[in-house]
Amino acid sequence: MTENNPLFQEPQNLQPPVSLSTPAVEDLEELSITRRPQPLPDVPETSALRKVATRLDKNPRTNLSEDARKAAAALQVEPERAALLVTAQPNGVSLLSEVAVPGGSLYVIECRAWTRMLFPLYQPRIAALSLAVPPPKLLDDHDANGPMAQARCEFDSPKQLADLVRETVSGTLNVPKADYSDSIMQRGVSDPLLVILVRVTFKDGSPSRVLPVVVDGISRLSSAAKTRTGKTIAGAADAVVEDLLRDPNSLRRAIRDExxxxxxxxxxxxxxQVVRVGQAATVPVRLVVGARNGDTMEDNR
Structure with a gap:
């Protein structure tokens, strides 16, 4: 994957700002809402998520590690739908969407994810800034059969990862016209975010982990965090980092409570506050679960 790949570029169509009224108002017109938030589904049980991971393993078009399959399943808002999409069909027809990229094809599932389980790393919009933490290279991850549909990168420590994520969120939201939080408050996030699974390792010996990383839609992800929390830019960045540093079970409980x-x-x-959470707790995503025909995750920046 290279920075010239148009598939991973931030969209340039800017969402119009809206005028919001004071908090604790029940009138939709006063809130300028064009899409009413709905009740949220319960956080799925592990048995439903396990089905997604199992079917990802059995589909010949997908190639993720076991940890990546678990991470792909964990972020699902509607695991039954995701399990159906990744099920290998007896007639050979694939329900995965195929996306042509330089060097090959990606197989993705169109699904809905818990926003708090998604994280940014490298943001092209702030590439010209002098970053305190240099963005890592995203490289192919491999198994015995060759490259997989996931990436890998390395940090010195979890703190360095957290510092980069904080800087990416705050730097993104400080870019002129990159803060979409007002329009998300009005109608939620409608355009899918492109997500890949990334195995993160640490030089200090901290346990490695697999993160769902947004590679197209970081402005939308950062804006959704600002909308959901109702905090300042710095507060929204801190909230994303707080979720990043939680263990998966703790994060799951926090989302369930919310x-x-x-x-x-x-x-x-x-x-x-109800509108904020309702509009930003979940987002549509295109999750990469397969890669074929010489496709590479390598980022040569």
């Missing part, structure tokens, strides 16, 4: 609180509050009427 969903339960939201659904309870939703029944009492729309307030500023």
């Amino acid at each position: 969903v339960a609180h939201y659904n309870s509050a939703y029944q009492r009427g729309l307030t500023d």
Whole structure:
């Protein structure tokens, strides 16, 4: 994957700003909402997620490591739908979407993900800035059969990773016209984010982990964090990093608690905070689960 690949470029169509009223208002017109938020589904049980991971393993068009399959399953809002899409069909017809990229093809599933389980790394919009933490190279990850549909990168420590993510979110939101939080408050996120699985290792010996990384749509992801939390740019960046540093079970519990609180509050009427969570708790994604024909994840920046 290279920086010249148009598939991974930030979209240039800017979303129009909207005018929001004061918090704790129940009138949709006063909030300028064009798409009403809906009740959120419960965080899926592990058995439903396990089915997604198992079917990813059995589909001949997918090639992810076991940890990456688990990470791909964990972010699913609708695991039943994802499991159907990744199931190898007996007639040979694939339900995966195929995307042509230089050197080969990517196989993706169109699904909905929990926003708090997605993270940014490298942001082209702030590439000209002097970053305190240099962005890592995304390289192919391999197994005994060759390259997989995931990437790998290395940091000195989890703190260095956290510092880069914080800087990426705050730097993105400080770019003129890159903060879409007002329009997300109005109608949510409609354009899918492109997500790949990245195995992150650390030189200090900290345990490696697989992260769902947004490679196209970092402005939307960062803006969704600002919308959901209702915080400043710095506060939104800190919230993303806080989720990044949680262990997967802790993050899952935090999202489950947020969903339960939201659904309870939703029944009492729309307030500023209810709308924020409802519009930004989940986002549409295109998740890369397969790569073929000499495709490479290498980033030669």
